[in-house]
């Protein structure tokens with residue numbers, strides 16, 4: 001292997017890139033890669049995992065996927081998303097690992113090329129997509145693949161999973177980033193309104209059209225056109241959209257002249273479009289035109305390990321120096337979040353207002369009523385964790401008020417708890433001050 005030729009090839013790549021041998025040792029590196037890490041890279045000595053992770057073992061021995069091992073298994077290129085320690089701190093990077101063979105078909109090493117994913121973070125950071133679960137990383141990998149091409153992307157996922165945020169990330173990391181990003185909210189628009197909004201109109205096209213007006217397609221010239229809730233587009237309008245997407249031409253309302261359009265198409269829907277196609281509610285040809293590259297946005301239930309991080313992110317946005325108590329986070333983690341990340345943001349905002357102290361306790365959370373895999377009957381089972389059926393409280397017989405239950409429970413716990421007032425407050429998920437207040441109300445003078 002002629003290393004100077006390899007070095008010349010690496011230098012020709014404008015993204016951060018290295019050539020490594022089968023022992024992870026860096027044999028050639030380009031300047032963008034050197035600039036990415038605050039580490040002195042010694043060719044023939046430094047390893048990729050030392051430089052990018054500060055690890056002394058390969059990633060697969062540190063609980064992460066190793067793209068080289070993936071590539072070894074399949075004999076083909078592999079791509080994974082990792083969090084690297086760069087000059088700018090912890091950063092998401094999408095790594096493409098390509099095996100390189102000599103003229104005899106023998107493996108001589110691997111070419112590694114990085115894409116920095118500036119739109120995502122594993123720490124609270126304003127304006128970024130936050131997460132660190134595997135489901136989140138898989139989604140980042142897909143976003144990055146799509147961003148590098150002009151393919152039509154269909155984002156599908158429940159409400160509040162971040163479809164609009166992802167569409168912005170697709171735009172900002174594409175070659176169209178400097179051009180406009182235009183959102184078309186398809187819900188509740190009639191055929192006529194949607195047509196004039198999209199294509200614009202000529203003066204005199206209809207009553208009230210006193211001047212020519214540009215449409216959103218023209219406003220998005222060179223950039224990205226994002227159709228939110230594309231499943232809500234009326235059937236009659238779908239055929240006009242198909243023509244626009246197929247030919248990239250359109251006619252403003254009242255005009256006889258066609259105009260040329262230039263945009264990248266991104267659509268989103270929380271509805272099952274395939275099912276709509278089967279029922280004849282969405283055109284099949286339009287579906288295949290917009291679903292060039294479908295990306296599934298996982299629900300918050302499918303990325304439970306991200307809940308605490310995203311909650312901390314929204315707390316940081318609130319500018320209040322507060323933090324969640326462990327029990328409050330546990331409760332959030334078992335909640336089903338039908339409204340996904342938008343709902344989590346609302347819960348955090350409310351909890352910040354409801355908490356009197358720097359710690360947000362379970363009791364400061366708004367009422368949450370849908371828990372993962374639990375119906376109302378099994379919700380009662382949750383009380384096993386926080387037993388209300390104590391010696392003094394017989395829930396099966398006479399109805400007691402919640403106040404009475406709380407007082408009786410506190411009296412019981414105070415007489416049996418082994419620990420001081422601070423640890424009891426902690427165990428009950430309230431502040432010490434709140435516990436003093438509640439004990440006073442319950443007529444309890446001291447712990448056992």
Ligand SMILES: Nc1ncnc2c1ncn2[C@@H]1O[C@H](COP(=O)(O)OP(=O)(O)OP(=O)(O)O)[C@@H](O)[C@H]1O
Pocket residue numbers: 128129130131157158159160161162163164165166228270310313341342345
């Ligand atoms: N990964 C994330 N990290 C931080 N905030 C997020 C993330 N994903 C979404 N959000 C926030 O959650 C809220 C809802 O996101 P967005 O509007 O993109 O969801 P959506 O799927 O388009 O919702 P809908 O289907 O209701 O239109 C926004 O405030 C957005 O900034």
